[in-house]
Amino acid sequence: MKLAFLGLGVMGFPMAGHLKERGGHDVTVYNRTIARAEAWARRHGGAMAATPAAAAADADIVFACVGNDDDLRAVTTGEGGAFAGMKPGAVFVDHTTASAEVARELHARAREIGLGFVDAPVSGGQSGAENGVLGVMCGGDEDVYAKVEPVIAHYARACKLMGPVGSGQLTKMVNQICIAGLVQGLAEGIHFARKAGLDLERVMSVISKGAAQSWQMENRWKTMDEGKFDFGFAVDWMRKDLGICLAAARDSGARLPVTALVDQFYAEVQAMGGRRWDTSSLLARLDR
Template identity: 75%
Template sequence: MQVAFLGLGVMGYPMAGHLKAKGGHDVTVYNRTGAKAQKWAGEHGGKAAATPAEAAKGQDIVFACVGNDDDLRSVTLGPQGAFAGMKKGALFVDHTTASADVARELHGKAKELGVDFIDAPVSGGQAGAENGVLTVMCGGEAAAYARAEPAIAAFARSCRLMGGPGAGQLTKMVNQICIAGLVQGLAEGIAFAQKAGLDAAAVIDVISKGAAQSWQMENRYKTMIEGKFDFGFAVDWMRKDLSICLAEARNNGAHLPVAALVDQFYSDVQAMGGNRWDTSSLLARLNKP
């Protein structure tokens, strides 16, 4: 198919690459920093566009993965936005982690233009994007999802329609709520083991075979014990995601005491200079002198 990808950050860059290499699609890319789009085009044999509208012109599917609600609006709306360039019947698939409100808003605007819209946030981090094994949770209409799913398969190992517009974003919120508590629990466990004079690596090796096991434990315990946090999913981005979760909870009446508390712990990590540290840096806060 003819596809476009808007946003070539640590996630979007490899995702667009998989659409070309594994999916076999004709890919045009756009990035706010044009040099990165040119670099991607040179590496992958695709094309670079100067604006989202130019990238989207004539495409069957337009993918996006940008920073937040405002970034998403900036690449979709207005005379230079993707919606202005998309043909009727085309499909917009948004992989940004954003609010359910903006997903519903853009779904409505797209429908007015005769364009379909799927909100499709992802989980799996940079490694998942690079290896093409992301989990994708989608919201939108079934017919539009059916068109999107085969293309998404180029960079995903799991993809599911969770409900109507916004349901993908709501599901991603559940994902981030669960992760927040898991990482804090793992950080406290490692800190406790260290204070108790135990071999923390041996402790994790044992308990990871039982009920305490988690992705965070399997993939982060070694770097946590070594005090290495300069990689991975940044604290700044996690706080952005948790702010979305907490705002939605205020709207729907859900109680998120642990998520709210961990969000404040991440604020402490930011005050330590850890804005770009991995989310596992909650341990650094506990070990701070």
């Protein structure tokens, strides 16, 4: 298939690579910082374009993974946006973690001009993208989703249609709400174990085999104990995501007291200089 990928950050760069290497598809990429697109093209042998519209020209599916709602609007309906270059019947797949509102807005616009649209945020972090084992939660029409699912499979361990457009973003909010509480709980557990004089490695070797086990525990407790946070999913990104969750909760009447509290804890980490630290840096504010 002829594909385009817009946004080559820590997630998009390897995802686009899997489409080319694993899938064998004809991939054209676009990135706001052109050097990043040039690096991708050198590594994977694909093409690059100067605008989203040029990248999307004649593509069967256009993928995007950018920063936020405004970035997404810029690469779709802004000047030189992808929607202007896409052929009728093509599908736009958005992997950005954004609001459900912008997904519905762009879906409506896409339908007006004869395009398909799927909101498809991902979970699994940079390592999941690099290893091609992401979880992808999608919102869209069943027939449109059926066209893109086999292609998404090149970098996904799990991909599922959650409901109509916007449902993927709402599911990603559930994901982030759960992670926020888990990481805070893990940080407090490690902090308590240290203060109690316990051997943390022994503690984790036992509790990670029981009901307390989580991906965060398995993959983060050692780096947390070592005070290493200069990697992974940045605090700035998590605060962006939690802001989306809290706004959606206000609209729906859902109550998220723990999420709101953890969001403020992340604000403290930002104030400590940890804007780009991994989300596991919640421990750092307890260790001050």
